Amino acid sequence: MWKLVRYAAASNLARSRRFSAAIPGPCIVHKRGADILHDPWFNKDTGFPLTERDRLGLRGLLPPRVISFEQQYDRFMNSFRSLENNTQGQPDKVVSLAKWRILNRLHDRNETLYYRVLIDNIKEFAPIIYTPTVGLVCQNYSGLFRRPRGMYFSAKDKGEMMSMIYNWPAHEVDMIVLTDGSRILGLGDLGVQGIGIPIGKLDVYVAAAGINPQRILPVMLDVGTNNQKLLEDRLYLGLRQPRLEGEEYLSIIDEFMEAVHARWPKAIVQFEDFQMKWAFETLKRYQKKFCMFNDDIQGTAGVALAGLLGTVRAQGRPLTDFVNQKIVVVGAGSAGLGVLKMAIQAVAKISGCSELAAKSQFYLIDKDGLVTTERNNLDPAAAPFAKNPRDIEGLTEGASIIEVVKKIRPHVLLGLSGVGGIFNEEVLKAMRESVSTKPAIFAMSNPTMNAECTAIDAFKHAGENMVFASGSPFENVDLGNGIVGHVNQANNMYLFPGIGLGTLLSGAHLITDGMLQAAAECLASYMAEEDILKGILYPSVDSIRDVTAEVGAAVLRAAVEEELAEGNGDVGPKELSHMSKDETVEYVRSNMWYPVYSPLVHEK
Numbered sequence: 226m227w228k229l230v231r232y233a234a235a236s237n238l239a240r241s242r243r244f245s246a247a248i249p250g251p252c253i254v255h256k257r258g259a260d261i262l263h264d265p266w267f268n269k270d271t272g273f274p275l276t277e278r279d280r281l282g283l284r285g286l287l288p289p290r291v292i293s294f295e296q297q298y299d300r301f302m303n304s305f306r307s308l309e310n311n312t313q314g315q316p317d318k319v320v321s322l323a324k325w326r327i328l329n330r331l332h333d334r335n336e337t338l339y340y341r342v343l344i345d346n347i348k349e350f351a352p353i354i355y356t357p358t359v360g361l362v363c364q365n366y367s368g369l370f371r372r373p374r375g376m377y378f379s380a381k382d383k384g385e386m387m388s389m390i391y392n393w394p395a396h397e398v399d400m401i402v403l404t405d406g407s408r409i410l411g412l413g414d415l416g417v418q419g420i421g422i423p424i425g426k427l428d429v430y431v432a433a434a435g436i437n438p439q440r441i442l443p444v445m446l447d448v449g450t451n452n453q454k455l456l457e458d459r460l461y462l463g464l465r466q467p468r469l470e471g472e473e474y475l476s477i478i479d480e481f482m483e484a485v486h487a488r489w490p491k492a493i494v495q496f497e498d499f500q501m502k503w504a505f506e507t508l509k510r511y512q513k514k515f516c517m518f519n520d521d522i523q524g525t526a527g528v529a530l531a532g533l534l535g536t537v538r539a540q541g542r543p544l545t546d547f548v549n550q551k552i553v554v555v556g557a558g559s560a561g562l563g564v565l566k567m568a569i570q571a572v573a574k575i576s577g578c579s580e581l582a583a584k585s586q587f588y589l590i591d592k593d594g595l596v597t598t599e600r601n602n603l604d605p606a607a608a609p610f611a612k613n614p615r616d617i618e619g620l621t622e623g624a625s626i627i628e629v630v631k632k633i634r635p636h637v638l639l640g641l642s643g644v645g646g647i648f649n650e651e652v653l654k655a656m657r658e659s660v661s662t663k664p665a666i667f668a669m670s671n672p673t674m675n676a677e678c679t680a681i682d683a684f685k686h687a688g689e690n691m692v693f694a695s696g697s698p699f700e701n702v703d704l705g706n707g708i709v710g711h712v713n714q715a716n717n718m719y720l721f722p723g724i725g726l727g728t729l730l731s732g733a734h735l736i737t738d739g740m741l742q743a744a745a746e747c748l749a750s751y752m753a754e755e756d757i758l759k760g761i762l763y764p765s766v767d768s769i770r771d772v773t774a775e776v777g778a779a780v781l782r783a784a785v786e787e788e789l790a791e792g793n794g795d796v797g798p799k800e801l802s803h804m805s806k807d808e809t810v811e812y813v814r815s816n817m818w819y820p821v822y823s824p825l826v827h828e829k
């Protein structure tokens with residue numbers, strides 16, 4: 226059923242035409258009768274044509290009338306709208322979870338219809354299957370659990386993973402998202418309940434990159450939890466033990482990575498929401514050995530860099546002026562440090578200076594304030610970004626956010642701290658004194674309640690002539706007189722799908738800094754000047770398939786340039802290297818899976 230269907234044409238056609246797109250090729254199914262109805266990969270519910278019902282032993286197992294895909298789609302959307310009406314006035318959490326449940330039930334029943342409604346309504350549904358609602362789902366996962374999705378490897382499975390990996394029913398897997406649940410969004414250690422994040426990220430992969438959902442695998446590596454509340458919760462579904470540490474921990478991840486590599490040597494593993502120490506350690510350990518990347522460190526860095534370059538253009542200045550921008554990063558975790566590293570590399574590249582010199586415009590603040598070389602027990606990961614007290618006249622070790630903002634008057638204040646509201650009224654008002662003609666505030670922490678400030682507060686206190694971006698979606702802000710304060714969503718969802726798809730199609734066995742940089746540069750140049758000048762730094766989530774095609778092509782071309790591309794399927798490295806830029810984009814686009822019902826053919 227999951228033949229590759231060209232998306233390019235479909236994406237631009239009117240909805241009615243999309244439903245009557247070219248007849249897809251047949252799909253072989255090894256099941257019959259009720260087993261097909263209970264398999265969401267093959268199930269079409271009332272959409273099975275009569276001939277197919279005959280062929281597959283379905284006659285009598287369904288009501289007689291055949292309902293078209295389009296009618297099924299409309300029926301689902303009507304149910305969704307009714308749910309919206311019926312839950313009006315109820316608390317946000319109740320409404321969000323109700324919306325998640327109705328989508329999740331469809332996901333469990335009929336994947337084709339689920340992904341079609343997701344793709345067609347991605348802007349509306351992303352906040353339900355991804356941030357912020359996915360955070361709420363993770364917090365309540367043990368209670369919400371009905372059916373498993375993905376795979377669970379636990380500390381108790383040591384020595385068994387090589388055989389366990391063969392329990393996964395699909396023969397091929399292209400994309401794995403892996404977490405140990407230790408830092409789920411800004412919500413901390415959620416143990417096994419963090420599985421919601423790989424599931425949500427992979428839904429975005431299918432929707433944005435058209436990765437075939439039969440070839441994705443969400444994975445939870447349960448090594449225990451240090452969340453006391455969960456350990457005491459009798460319904461908690463994970464291991465009731467403290468997290469493994471040190472070599473014991475690493476040996477579990479090593480075993481998992483070896484098992485994956487043995488069964489699917491070309492599968493890409495995206496590390497997601499690991500606490501900082503393991504995020505950096507595992508990246509260092511595996512990036513030259515396996516096809517993997519860390520989304521929080523590397524994906525976030527690229528999205529933030531694209532946004533930071535956008536803020537330079539929004540001021541009407543040339544990109545070369547990036548070297549003069551004063552940027553304060555609040556949060557010295559995996560995300561904040563990843564952003565700093567990539568931004569400093571960009572400054573060094575643009576100015577031709579050393580990375581040491583490029584650091585002078587960047588300031589790093591963590592929970593203990595401004596990070597300087599005078600800090601006791603300075604974290605080695607943050608050390609390269611620590612300020613020498615000689616270079617920060619008027620500021621001292623541990624200076625607060627407000628002290629730093631008042632003194633430095635930065636062009637950009639960027640939060641990746643996970644702490645809701647720390648860009649308070651005083652801090653935001655201080656940004657009015659920024660040296661920039663168009664100051665920028667990035668409140669990138671997720672989910673919504675963990676954002677460093679809200680969009681409304683940012684425009685209210687920091688001024689209307691400001692650029693705003695947040696990690697989770699906020700509504701645009703009405704500034705009166707027909708003026709709109711634009712809200713950007715600075716989220717790694719603009720990059721990770723393209724990084725995955727581009728790597729997959731290139732056939733590269735590693736993901737290099739060059740490939741990641743190409744992804745960031747592609748996103749940075751995606752927006753037209755007139756939008757950027759209005760403070761619109763990123764495209765609408767509605768066009769995420771288009772963005773992903775461009776980013777995927779950029780990643781693929783970088784892999785070709787680095788001579789890492791080994792090709793995929795019938796398209797070898799030579800063909801890839803002969804493709805023009807536009808042809809590469811078209812090639813990537815044409816390999817995006819798109820949900821349509823394929824005729825099912827039974828084979829024993």
Ligand SMILES: NC(=O)C1=CN([C@@H]2O[C@H](COP(=O)(O)OP(=O)(O)OC[C@H]3O[C@@H](n4cnc5c(N)ncnc54)[C@H](O)[C@@H]3O)[C@@H](O)[C@H]2O)C=CC1
Binds near residue numbers: 644695
């Ligand atoms: N928008 C996006 O695409 C992404 C957003 N994030 C978000 O960024 C946040 C942080 O993620 P990680 O860096 O992985 O977490 P982390 O736990 O590794 O780091 C958090 C950092 O924030 C600092 N911090 C804590 N309290 C603070 C305070 N009161 N003032 C200043 N700094 C404080 C900590 O010292 C630490 O350095 C999370 O909320 C996550 O959801 C992460 C990745 C991507």
Ligand SMILES: CC(=O)C(=O)O
Binds near residue numbers: 356670
């Ligand atoms: C977006 C994301 O990856 C995070 O908040 O962790």
Ligand SMILES: [Mg+2]
Binds near residue numbers: 498
């Ligand atoms: Mg993450």
